[in-house]
Amino acid sequence: MDSVTSEPQHRTLSSTADNGLKIVVVGGFGVGKTTLVRSVSEIRPLNTEETMSQAGEGIDDTVGVAAKTATTVAFDFGRISLDERNVLYLFGAPGQERFWFLWDRLFSGTLGAVVLVDTRRIADSWYAVDRLEHHGTPFVVACNDFGGAAHGPEAIREALDLADEVPLVFCDARSRESSKQVLIALVEHLKNVVAAAPEGAPRPIPEPAP
């Protein structure tokens, strides 16, 4: 089967598509999230927003309260048709703490995450790593190549305080092949995580989707 080619020609999904899957790409400003999504997506990345009231606990209360304290976060996404039934959506989401609510929403039910890192600004990724661990969302760390001073994997692992089992890969988000390898590294990691988990073990995601 070679239905998916590099041309962004797939405007519509197959009528048999029935299972949407999610992978989230998080990282600091300008780290290459949109670039990575664009590199592998069959559609030009689209942009949309999620809104949330800051007042109180109200899950979806933005409209009713006339949005007086609504916070809006933009995120972009791309799409990969995997086969007749499975469609993978890739979400590029800002990794900063103030966007936690977007994370909670996008991450529920997500297969896993890619933390994109610019090695010149490693501290930008601390929050993302911490939050993913808290959620129990499996992830890989991908260092995007901006041509800065080369950091060895050990130095990056140490700077991020990465657990040994978390894969660390290097990529060029502008390259389709390189971006594809990042996703493959994530899915391989997911398989290991699943294989290591006790049968039917619950996954510790605290917040359900609204």
Add this chain to the structure above:
Amino acid sequence: MSRVRPGRDDSPDRLYTLTGGRSSSGSTAFDVVTLVVAESDPVPGMQSEHAAILRMCRFPTAVVEVAAGLGLPVSITRILLADLHDTGRISARHPRPTSYRLPDHDILEQVLVGLRNL
């Protein structure tokens, strides 16, 4: 890119009007990747957003794509979709439940095969 960024210029009043003031739907939760399929054609007099959704969803279309297409936030889009779902005008193909469990091995294999074929 000529399309206006969604949400930015929407006054609260407009959003309120679109959704009849409801803040969230009680019906089935639409995930951002729930695939929506139109079950009928638009009819004259229908709210324009509803008609637009029916046109957009002749083939399966994810909630987040519908939101981007309408230029509306996902939360508002969910409410519009619930209206159409409640009246049988769309059907929803929800993601296979993986939310509170690890994804199953078969799905991961399928994802891997799909990615390698890219």
